[in-house]
Amino acid sequence: MSIRKHAAARTEAALVRRRRLVPALAIVVIALLPETAMAALFGSMFAGPRPAEVGTGVLAPCPDKPNCVRSGAADSRHAIDPIAAAPPLPAALAELVRIAAGMPGARLVSTRADYAHLEFETPLMGFVDDVEFAIDATAGVIAIRSASRVGTSDFGVNRQRIEDLRKAFAAAGKPPAPTR
Numbered sequence: 001m002s003i004r005k006h007a008a009a010r011t012e013a014a015l016v017r018r019r020r021l022v023p024a025l026a027i028v029v030i031a032l033l034p035e036t037a038m039a040a041l042f043g044s045m046f047a048g049p050r051p052a053e054v055g056t057g058v059l060a061p062c063p064d065k066p067n068c069v070r071s072g073a074a075d076s077r078h079a080i081d082p083i084a085a086a087p088p089l090p091a092a093l094a095e096l097v098r099i100a101a102g103m104p105g106a107r108l109v110s111t112r113a114d115y116a117h118l119e120f121e122t123p124l125m126g127f128v129d130d131v132e133f134a135i136d137a138t139a140g141v142i143a144i145r146s147a148s149r150v151g152t153s154d155f156g157v158n159r160q161r162i163e164d165l166r167k168a169f170a171a172a173g174k175p176p177a178p179t180r
Contacts, residue, residue, distance in 0.1 A: 047121070047128040048149030054130045057115045059145045067154035068147035069162055080162055082141035083169060089135045090114065093142055096133055099168045103161075120161065127151070129158055 053060040062068035062078040071082035085092035090113045097116045101108045109117040114135040121128050132145040144165075146158035 047126055050119075051130065051149065054132065055110055055117045057112070057134070059132050059134050059143055060130075060147070062145070062147060065148075065152050067152060067158060068145070069159045070145040070147075071141075071143045080144065080159060082136065082139070082143045083133075083166055084141055085169075087140070089137065089140070089142065093133055093135055095172060096142060096165065096169055099172060100131065100133075100165055103164075129154070129161070131161070 051060060059070060059072070062070045062073055066077055068078055069080040070078055071080055073079040083092075083096060085096070093114070093116060094111075097108065097111055097118070100106055100116075100118050103120070105121045105123060107119045107121070109119055111117075114137075116133045118131045119128050120131060127148065127150065129146060129148050134143045136143045144162055146162050148154045148158060
């Protein structure tokens, strides 16, 4: 083999190794980037549009997917207890919203005396969940709903979020409503 052919073969082999290495390095770099940089890369690709029935002042029903919980839901996979709170309920709702807004990824979208809507965004991929609270004056509780906008499974995140809120609300010294 001539020197030129040998040098060309070595150059070609180096190019093949480099072509294989670049995608692998890109994956490693992306995996090691801080979450904020990942969010910037992916943007709101997984956020999904805000459902029209969310933010109306009335809790939206759960879609026929397991990634939603709602107080008052008839089926067990979506059903979750409302938040029990002592009167005055508007003050209890304001405290619940304060606690929720302080959770990681939370953003308050709208609030009024009897209703609140928050969005929770995951730090890595930017998935958005909608959380709604509404005062049920007849039952004397705060009705709740937490649902993912996209996908099917949420690995129990929405249910766990509501249970974490329930615990934080109780720990904040808000006594539950008396049992009837």
